Amino acid sequence: MIIEGYMKKNVVSIADTATIADAALLFQxxxxxxxxxxxxQGKPIGVVRLFNLISLxxxxxxxxxxxxxxxxxxxxxxxxxxxxxxxxxxxxxxMQPIESIDKDCGLMRVFAIxxxxxIFDLPVINADGELVGIVSRVDIGAGxxxxxxxx
Amino acid sequence: xxxxxxxxxxxxxxxxxxxxxxxxxxxIVGFVGAGLMVGMGIALGFYSESQAxxxxxxxxxxxxxxxxxxxxxxxxxGFFQFMAVWAGRLSKGKPVRLLVxxxxxxxxxxxxxxxxxxxxxxxPVTILICEILGVNPTPYLMTEAxxxxxxxxxxxxxxxxxxxIGSAAGxxxxxxxxxxxxxxxxxxxxxxxxxxFLLRSELAGKPKDMKAxxxxxxxxxxxxxxxxxxxxxxLGLAIVLFFIAHFxxxxxxxxxxxxxxxxxxxxxxNMKETLEKIEWSVLIFFAxxxxxxxxxxxxxxxxxxxxxxxxxSSIPPVLFGLIIIWVVAILSAVVDNIPIxxxxxxxxxxxxxxxxxxxxxxxxxxxxAGFGGNGSIIGSTANIVVVSLSEKTRTPITSAIWLKRGLxxxxxxxxxxxxxxxxxxxxx
Numbered sequence: 001m002i003i004e005g006y007m008k009k010n011v012v013s014i015a016d017t018a019t020i021a022d023a024a025l026l027f028q029x030x031x032x033x034x035x036x037x038x039x040x041q042g043k044p045i046g047v048v049r050l051f052n053l054i055s056l057x058x059x060x061x062x063x064x065x066x067x068x069x070x071x072x073x074x075x076x077x078x079x080x081x082x083x084x085x086x087x088x089x090x091x092x093x094x095m096q097p098i099e100s101i102d103k104d105c106g107l108m109r110v111f112a113i114x115x116x117x118x119i120f121d122l123p124v125i126n127a128d129g130e131l132v133g134i135v136s137r138v139d140i141g142a143g144x145x146x147x148x149x150x151x
Numbered sequence: 152x153x154x155x156x157x158x159x160x161x162x163x164x165x166x167x168x169x170x171x172x173x174x175x176x177x178x179i180v181g182f183v184g185a186g187l188m189v190g191m192g193i194a195l196g197f198y199s200e201s202q203a204x205x206x207x208x209x210x211x212x213x214x215x216x217x218x219x220x221x222x223x224x225x226x227x228x229g230f231f232q233f234m235a236v237w238a239g240r241l242s243k244g245k246p247v248r249l250l251v252x253x254x255x256x257x258x259x260x261x262x263x264x265x266x267x268x269x270x271x272x273x274x275p276v277t278i279l280i281c282e283i284l285g286v287n288p289t290p291y292l293m294t295e296a297x298x299x300x301x302x303x304x305x306x307x308x309x310x311x312x313x314x315x316i317g318s319a320a321g322x323x324x325x326x327x328x329x330x331x332x333x334x335x336x337x338x339x340x341x342x343x344x345x346x347x348f349l350l351r352s353e354l355a356g357k358p359k360d361m362k363a364x365x366x367x368x369x370x371x372x373x374x375x376x377x378x379x380x381x382x383x384x385x386l387g388l389a390i391v392l393f394f395i396a397h398f399x400x401x402x403x404x405x406x407x408x409x410x411x412x413x414x415x416x417x418x419x420x421n422m423k424e425t426l427e428k429i430e431w432s433v434l435i436f437f438a439x440x441x442x443x444x445x446x447x448x449x450x451x452x453x454x455x456x457x458x459x460x461x462x463x464s465s466i467p468p469v470l471f472g473l474i475i476i477w478v479v480a481i482l483s484a485v486v487d488n489i490p491i492x493x494x495x496x497x498x499x500x501x502x503x504x505x506x507x508x509x510x511x512x513x514x515x516x517x518x519x520a521g522f523g524g525n526g527s528i529i530g531s532t533a534n535i536v537v538v539s540l541s542e543k544t545r546t547p548i549t550s551a552i553w554l555k556r557g558l559x560x561x562x563x564x565x566x567x568x569x570x571x572x573x574x575x576x577x578x579x
Contacts, residue, residue, distance in 0.1 A: 064275035064540060066229075070236050070372035075363025076285025 003110055004103040006143035007124045007133030013038050014091055016045060020056075021087040023048050034121035036131055037095050044131045046095035047123060053094070056082040100125045103132055111140045155197040159450040162187055163443055167494070171486040178432040181439030188446035198449040206445020207438050210318040210404045215434060217407025218308055221386055222268050223428035224414050228379035229372050231272035234260065237369040239280040244361030246286060246354045247347060250294055253277055254343060257295040258302030261533075262309045263390065265430075266299045270533040274540045280367070285359030287546050290350035292537040293553070294343075297525045297560055299533050301342050304521030305335035307393065307403060311433070312492040312520040317403065319496040320513040324393035324403060330514055330579055334571045338522065338564045345563055349556045378418050385414040440493045448497060457501040468508060469576050472515040473569050475499075479519025480565045484526025484558075492520050511572075511579035518568045526561035528553040 013036040014023055023035060027050055036044040057080050100123040101110055114122060114137055124133040166184035170177045185203070192198020225231075238256045242249035253273070261269040274292055281288035303309035307317045307327045316322065347354070373379060389410035392399075396406050415425075447453060466474075475495075482491050495516050503509040524531030528538050528550045534557070541548040 062279075064543060065279050066232075067374075068279075070232070070368045070370075071279065071283065071366075072368060073283070073360075073363035073366040075283035075360035076358070077282050079359070080282075080285070 001107045001143060001147060002104050003101065003107060003124060003135050003140065003143070004133075006107065006139050007103070007135040008139065009133045011036060011123075011131060011134050013044070013131075014048065016040075016090070016092050016095075018091045019088050020053065020082070020091055020094060023091045024053055024087070027053065032121070032134075033136060034123070034134060035091075036098070036123055036134075037091060044098055044123065046092065047098055048091055048095055049121070052096065056086060056094070098123060100131075101135075102127075107140050107143050110135065111137070111144065114140070155192075155195045155450040156452045156455060158191060158195070159188060159197070159446050160452050162191065163447055163494075166443060167490055170490055176432075177487065177490075178436040178439070181436045181443070185439035185442035188443050192446055192449060197451070198446045202449055203442045203445055206448070207441045208315070208318050210402050211314050211441075212434055212437060213402070213404030214308065214314050214318070214407045215311065215437070216429065217389075217404065217409075217411040218265065219429045219434075220411035220425065221382060221389070221407075221414055222264050223425045224418050224420060225264070225379065225382045225386070226268060226272065226428060227375065228382070229374035230379040230383070231260065231269060232276050232372040233369050233379075235273045235276035235280070236367050236372045239276070239364055240367045240369060242364070244284050244358050244364040246290075246356075246358065249280070249284075250291055250347065250350075250354065251343065253291055254294045254298040254346075258298045258339065261299035262302050262306045263386065266303050266310065267532045267536060270296055270299055270536045274537050276372075278540065278544055280364065282544075283363050283367075284361065286356060287353050288544055289541065289546050289548055289552065290346070290353045292541055292548065293350070293556055294346050296531070296533040296537045297342060297346060297557065298339065300521060300524045300531050301339050301564060302335065304517055305332045305339075308407070310517075310521055311437075312488050313517055315437075315489070315492050315496065316513050316517050319500070320509075322513065323397040325397065330575075331517060334514075334518070334568060334575065335521075337571060338567050341567050342525075342560055342564050345560055346556065349559060378420075381417050382414050385410050385417065388413075436489070437493075440490055444493055444497055453497045453501050456498060457504045460498070460502050461505040468511065469573050471502075471507070472511050472572060472576065475512055475515035476519040476565060476569055476572065479516055480523030480526070480561065483520050483523030484530045484561060486529075488520040488524055488531070492516060511576055514579055515572060518572065519565070522564040522568055523561060525557050525564065527557060530557070530561070 012026065012030045012032050014026055016037050016039050026035060033050045035048045037046045037048060039045050058077065099119065101113070103124045103126055110122065114120065121134055121136045123131055124135055126132045162184065166180055169175060169180045189198060189200060189203045234256045235253065238252035239249060242252045257269055257273050273295060277291050277295060278288045281291060304313065305327065307313055307322070307324045313327065317327065389406055392406040392410070393403055396403055479491060479495065499509050499512050499516065502512065524534065528534055534553070538548045538553065
């Protein structure tokens with residue numbers, strides 16, 4: 001089983017001229033976890049993950065505390081919103097390098113890579129390096145379960 | 152012998168310069184330096200392997216190791232986080248009260264446990280509490296680091312320089328409580344008020360959400376109350392034994408190591424994980440410096456120093472003490488205070504050999520090494536820890552921010568300590 005059959009072919013992407021606010025709107029509307037960033041020629045130059053936007057509100061220091069069991073109310077953090085200046089910055093400012101997978105890759109291999117690298121969504125490319133789809137852990141997981149015998 | 156003296160001094164100075172330049176890890180520099188010192192000693196016939204072993208102060212190392220093991224056992228229980236969360240809750244989210252509570256908790260813990268561990272574990276919770284409140288964590292982090300530096304001077308086990316001084320001068324836990332604690336108490340209160348004043352603009356804003364603090368649950372922060380109770384009981388026992396160690400004719404190192412043994416047999420942790428938490432690099436660094444200073448001693452460098460210092464013994468002893476406080480403090484603000492302390496020990500001993508009453512000078516060394524650390528961002532490891540943690544927040548602490556607050560704190564605490572030192576001089 002290869003991922004080609006289980007990926008989402010209609011890819012929601014964002015132009016490199018868009019702002020962070022534009023990206024936030026697109027994430028909300030399309031309910032996706034990742035947005036490839038395309039340049040004027042339509043070539044992907046990076047990705048923005050949902051997490052990159054959320055982390056504007058939930059900064060790095062969260063990794064410093066082992067657990068949050070003792071915090072029952074996140075208080076001011078709940079209502080912290082990125083400032084208009086941050087939201088108006090280009091989406092390329094929080095863009096991450098593309099980590100992609102070949103469309104012929106096996107499902108279990110992709111799943112293992114995602115687990116290991118803590119990735120939830122991954123762009124899929126063809127032999128020419130063109131973006132042809134996106135897979136999520138759910139897409140792949142469902143694909144793996146698909147091969148199980150049914151009673 | 153003259154060549155041995157010159158060459159060993161040169162090696163020592165180059166090693167110190169490399170340590171202070173922080174270009175290469177200090178433990179590596181010390182390790183290599185110690186190796187070269189012994190090699191040079193064997194080649195020139197002034198220092199042998201067995202002399203090098205004798206030069207290592209196992210009292211200091213044992214006390215450090217024993218305390219480190221107990222901290223390593225206490226660390227995973229969540230006790231430190233529990234204390235910070237408890238302090239946060241008790242403050243009800245009022246900024247100044249939070250500052251005092253967190254500062255006090257950090258100080259008390261770092262008086263008995265390693266400063267760095269205390270700050271490493273309390274500072275992240277502090278940042279979290281500040282984010283929940285919607286306030287800038289900078290004043291709280293700076294206060295925690297500076298008050299723990301200050302408070303650590305009060306006890307024998309509060310700070311590595313104290314352990315070195317205690318061992319070198321034969322000072323007991325009680326000696327520190329009688330001579331150092333009262334002065335540190337005054338200095339600490341002055342530092343707290345000064346910090347409150349210097350950080351007033353950051354503390355002025357009203358927190359956005361004070362109610363959320365009341366929902367913090369200290370009990371949930373304590374992951375392993377059973378182990379925490381065991382280790383704290385043993386630690387309490389160790390502190391009691393520190394009080395009476397002198398009368399029992401046992402060393403503080405023996406108390407700490409036995410207590411660590413008792414805690415280990417009672418808790419029975421995964422030994423590999425526990426030992427990984429021990430700061431071996433610190434222990435090796437100490438041992439290496441002892442070997443180097445031992446080499447200097449064997450080469451007769453310290454004897455010549457004594458001759459040199461004999462002329463200085465005409466200076467009034469009080470003035471000598473004050474000079475030590477300030478010189479050591481200024482040096483400690485810009486470089487690591489451990490090598491300074493280890494290097495100062497033979498100097499003070501030399502003064503003793505030259506006929507000076509050196510009892511009071513040890514306290515000057517402790518005050519200078521301890522209070523000087525507040526002066527700059529790199530003055531103490533606790534400072535470096537809070538600064539690097541603050542870089543993960545919205546308001547990183549810069550060198551300039553630290554200098555504006557830390558330097559006045561350092562100068563004021565040293566000034567107050569100098570005054571009290573001069574007044575109490577005859578009682579030391």
